[in-house]
Amino acid sequence: MLLPRQTRLALFLLSNLFFIPIAFSLVEEQEQFTEELLLKPLPDRKVLSHFHFQSRAPPTASYGHHHRLFPKAIYHLVHKYRIREMELSFTQGRWNYERWGGFDPISSNNAKPPGVELWAVFDVPEHLVDAYWKNLTHTLSGLFCASINFLESSTTYAAPEWGFRPFTGSLRYGSLPREAVCTENLTPWLKLLPCRDKAGLSALLERPSIYKGFYHSQQLHLTSAEFKSAELDSGIILEQTLTVVLQPGTKRTGLAYFQPSWSISSIFGKQITGKCVLAKSSSVFLQIESDAVSELKNLWKENGMSVKSNEMSKNLWSNPYFELSIAPDRVREASSFNSDSSSIFYEFFIQKYSRSESFDLGLTWKSPFVWSCPKAPLHATRFLMGSGNERGSVAITLRTTELNWRLMDADISEETCKLRVDIFQMVPWYVKVYYHTLLVFVDEKPQALIDVVERMHVSPSEDKVSPGLMELALKLPCRLNSAALTIEFSKGFLHIDEYPPDANQGFDIPSAVISFPSFKTRLHFPNDDSVSYLPLLSKLQASTFVCMQERSPVLSYTEVLLVPLTTPDFSMPYNVITITCTVFALYFGSLLNVLRRRVGEEERILKKKAANKKTNRISILLSKFFAKLRGRPWEPPESPVSSLSSPKLLLKVIVVAAVAAGWQYYSSK
């Protein structure tokens, strides 16, 4: 509509007049959306790209129900199910803890078990939690086009007490290891972003290139302080992360130990054409890990260059070993607690770029370079032992990695040093675990449980009702080489309806969670206040900004186990029913027959029958046979009185045959 300029001006002034007071009060509380991308070369010639989108809604009490940026669906979800915290992840592939790192915040927070994992903390009384969980699973399955609703059944989720998350409360945890993750799950996830995948960093998410990756994990993390029990009134925070491990296209660099050079366009097939206009900030980070940095420093030292760390990080973007195609806008150093050197973050601001001048960061390696990732103190693997479909045992082994013990925050005095390991394991009910058979071995020597287990919580599985849950806090000596934990189980037998369509494939035991509470994963950005405005980095730093994440222990997931279960014959129900019922009828009939039999009567009948029979050889043989069967001396039948019965029988047979023929004739007509 066209209004005269004066009118428009007047309206504008008027509206300002009305809204200014409100605007002033809301100056701190605005909906916010930030988008960030972290790229990190991995030691095994792959690239980790970690997208981090964060939407924030101010508290409803001061802001109201209407949102411009924050997705309405999520807002309703939080309010309807009174969610205090929730995390949903869709993952494909397995995070390689040995090569891609197990100590950094990304591996602890974003390396997830395959399939779907969901956990949620509700702000409702304890007796309502299950009902809320069930409704939540249904809503989420509708929202994300996934079969999350399978988590509704009480056999699939559990209520961990302390083994999974440090705080207790109305927490529910469930996972579906076999859920296939595909674009149909990504599209609804993208829809929650204000720019979807049309602009900004999310435009990079070209489906073929993402799903080509070695590991793909799409997450949604919700933190809300909407309800009474929250101390901090920070509203709802929705973090959407997508972690992808990709292999850069192998341009022949000649030598195998050359790291592959890559650029954003080579790994994603697209370039960044500016930020999402609704985003408050939009930046791309490139992280060079601390080990790589110290390696670089050593190489510089060897080559006789200056090793002033400050100098180095400033100039590091172009050095004899690698080169960035674009000069970073800012370089940050982050020290982590487990390493003396610090990792480097190159920051690139995306608002400078546009469709005409697109952002295509490239990393070119100029000389061979090898480093390794920070690893978790113990590397955990889990496997099945035993053969056959009757019983077996689960074993979890913990092996020391090359983590330097001097880096532990607790100083080590030889004897008293204890390494605490928390194990959280949930097993479905058809894997019937004998908890009394738990054995712990340290350095291959069996240990008394009292010496090793600090705390244990077991909630045994109940057939067709609930899964088994085991939470263990082990305290192991620091200088151990390996620890192992075995527990025996017997396999359950299911009703034919309870088997999935591909019953012979086996059943999955969800991943166990191994955490090391005495180690913290957070990075630390010394004297760098601007970090708190960047959600990704502040998450890595785990500051008070993310209220619930104050303790973020090193955490890793074990493998999903595949347990083959015996199958009955699926085609047999009718046969089994009829055969069993026949046997029962046999029992009932014959016993009743024996009980009501009168001997005299029977003998008379037998004689009569024998008398009526024709005395040919077969019938004599038959009667002899039956007499033998009955255990009576055979008596030769008396000579037939009359042979009247046989024409009668013949007549009967003929009549029946005629009727049958007639029936056949007329029915076929």
Next chain:
Amino acid sequence: TMSDPEILNKKNKKLDFWIWGIASIIFRIILIYFPKNLNLSSRPEVSTPLTNLRRLAEGYWLKQSSISPYAGSMYHGSPLLLSMLGPLTVKKIEGQPNNLLCSLIFVNADFVAALLIRATGHYLQTAYDRSLELLGISTPLGRSEALPSGEIAALVYLWNPLTIVTCLGSSTAPIENLVVILTLCGACAGLAPLAAFGWVMATHFSLYPVILIIPVVLLLGFGPDAPPRKLFIQKKFGKVGMDLSSDKSLKHKEVTTLRVSPMHFSWVNIFHFLFWACLWSIYVLLLCGISLKDYGGLSEMFRRTYGFILCVEDLSPNIGVLWYFFAEVFEFFRGFFLIVFHVNILFMILPLAIRLNHRPCFLAFVYVAISSMLKSYPSVGDAALYLGLLGLFVNELAGKLDILTNAGDMHFSFFLFCGYVGVFLLSPVMHNLWIWRGTGNANFYFATAITYACFQIILVVESVSAMLNHDRFLRKLSTTTTTTAGIS
């Protein structure tokens, strides 16, 4: 008066029994020392979800960690067994087999059960001799030729491979069998408190012995097995009719024998039994209530033990037929068939009780056999029990008394023997093929279970039929003697 060689013979026989009995104990102990108990404890034929000692250990562990022992669908037995055997499962002696203490208890239970069977046999035999004497039936061969059924039954129980396997297989079945035998022995001896104790414990352990109340009441009321009651009446009236002259001289004898003869139903014993049964069950419930005070109490116990038995919740394979049936049957019909199968046991109780009321001990054997055939989690331990009891009736069933006509001879006994051997050889093979090798199919194993059920049916039907034939023979014998007596 017995001649000297006869006494010597008897002594020898007694000695033989003890030698063989102790040999069986030694044999068991030797087998216990085999590594891992020969893996018998994990055999589905030996240990069921109800009797598995490993599950008991798990229940004990849970209880020690202050969780309900019934949490986790592992343990389904009695809380008393848990507190009795639980501590023994944990105790390990260096250099000795794992469950040595429990195994020793089971060996003991077997031996005591065998002694009780022997005692029952003695009671039965003396009572039977007396009643035959009363009827004036003289067997063609004389009683000294009759087999010592108690000793035979006890040795059959001890040396039955099924009993040995059950004893070694770390299942609680030996104790369950012991209390069932205790019930029968107590009832045969006319000890109401003992019979009541056995009955209450047996019912508490495995529910099915609850139907034994009928034979026990008959045993306590009428006394041990005897020929049909009609014969006594006939005899009595026959005598009264015939021997009018010697009436006075006989009167005194009649009065004295009438008290012990099966004609008289002693209500006092029954009230005694019921009183003690109430007392014992209150005591047992009280103990269970105390031990499960913090874990849901008695209702939880009934739900997890009797409920588990009646609802056939565990579908793991065993030698019965119900597991496969309920694994395959449509969920919709499950309730219906549960009722049908359990009612099948109950349906037969009354007809059998009517027809065999003069032979309560044999009736108890038939009940035990039927329930072990139709129970939800059968094991070979149940078969061991009823095969042992079968030995008690060897004189009647083997046609020893009526050797001339052979009427009472049990049919198919060789066939049945071969069948049992065949089934117990084939069943592990089929199980192995299906579960361990994955080459077989559940149907193979189910086929052996069906065959086993058929053999059990034949056994029950034939033994009942043989016993009834034996009664007919006695009737014939008795009528001939009365008529001859009348004529003379």
